[in-house]
Amino acid sequence: RICLIGKSHKGDNPLLNYVVNNSLREHPVLTKLRLRTMEDSRNSMLVSPEQAQFMANLIKLIKGNKTIEVGMYTGYNTLSMALAIPEDGGVVACEISDDYVQIAKPFFKEAGVEKKIDIRQQTALKTLDELLEAGEAETYDFVFIDADKINYDNYYEKSLQLIRKGGIIAIDNVLWGGNVINPDKDDVTSQTIDQLNKKLLKDQRVDLSLLTVGDGLTLAIKL
Numbered sequence: 391r392i393c394l395i396g397k398s399h400k401g402d403n404p405l406l407n408y409v410v411n412n413s414l415r416e417h418p419v420l421t422k423l424r425l426r427t428m429e430d431s432r433n434s435m436l437v438s439p440e441q442a443q444f445m446a447n448l449i450k451l452i453k454g455n456k457t458i459e460v461g462m463y464t465g466y467n468t469l470s471m472a473l474a475i476p477e478d479g480g481v482v483a484c485e486i487s488d489d490y491v492q493i494a495k496p497f498f499k500e501a502g503v504e505k506k507i508d509i510r511q512q513t514a515l516k517t518l519d520e521l522l523e524a525g526e527a528e529t530y531d532f533v534f535i536d537a538d539k540i541n542y543d544n545y546y547e548k549s550l551q552l553i554r555k556g557g558i559i560a561i562d563n564v565l566w567g568g569n570v571i572n573p574d575k576d577d578v579t580s581q582t583i584d585q586l587n588k589k590l591l592k593d594q595r596v597d598l599s600l601l602t603v604g605d606g607l608t609l610a611i612k613l
């Protein structure tokens with residue numbers, strides 16, 4: 391697997407440590423949540439704090455108010471987005487696992503932003519469909535796609551319907567450890583991500599950047 395930069399919380403890259411030490415401004419409750427998440431056996435799923443900060447800054451830049459997280463895990467990025475949006479803003483957080491929802495909730499409360507966060511504990515596809523059925527098409531400013539990779543294309547298409555013009559869809563893990571380059575015949579996940587990357591290149595509905603941050607972060611900006 392090709393390691394681009396890696397996850398900063400693993401602390402094994404001196405240059406990345408320098409970047410984090412000289413640019414990360416982490417809210418104290420985010421720090422607590424990150425440390426709590428490191429106790430979880432699946433902590434490699436956690437977004438890196440500098441990536442979460444970058445996305446929070448993007449949200450502020452576009453004056454984002456309504457956001458969605460597809461795959462909340464223990465809530466680090468959801469909390470980061472909730473802290474970045476105004477008081478009347480909201481985050482719809484999609485997560486199927488009750489264990490992770492229960493870890494996240496006390497931290498949302500401690501940070502005083504629990505009223506901004508609408509946790510939908512069911513499949514993310516169901517939640518995105520419900521938002522569309524509720525007439526919320528083209529009302530969202532920012533979507534972060536970070537759940538099961540097999541459904542990435544579905545998440546992208548539904549997000550594109552939900553996002554307003556000028557809004558941003560951020561898609562995580564689009565390099566899948568480098569395995570998107572000539573994926574093996576039986577590696578369906580890498581093939582799925584590679585197909586989405588190639589589809590996005592030609593997608594005239596969005597402006598596009600694929601950032602070599604972490605495991606690859608695509609930004610698709612709706613035209």
Ligand SMILES: C[S@@+](CC[C@H](N)C(=O)[O-])C[C@H]1O[C@@H](n2cnc3c(N)ncnc32)[C@H](O)[C@@H]1O
Binds near residue numbers: 459463512515537
């Ligand atoms: C990579 S983690 C998300 C990390 C998180 N975005 C963060 O910032 O730390 C993916 C999460 O998606 C959840 N998930 C997987 N399949 C899902 C589905 N179909 N619907 C909703 N959540 C799902 C998993 O339980 C897991 O918590």
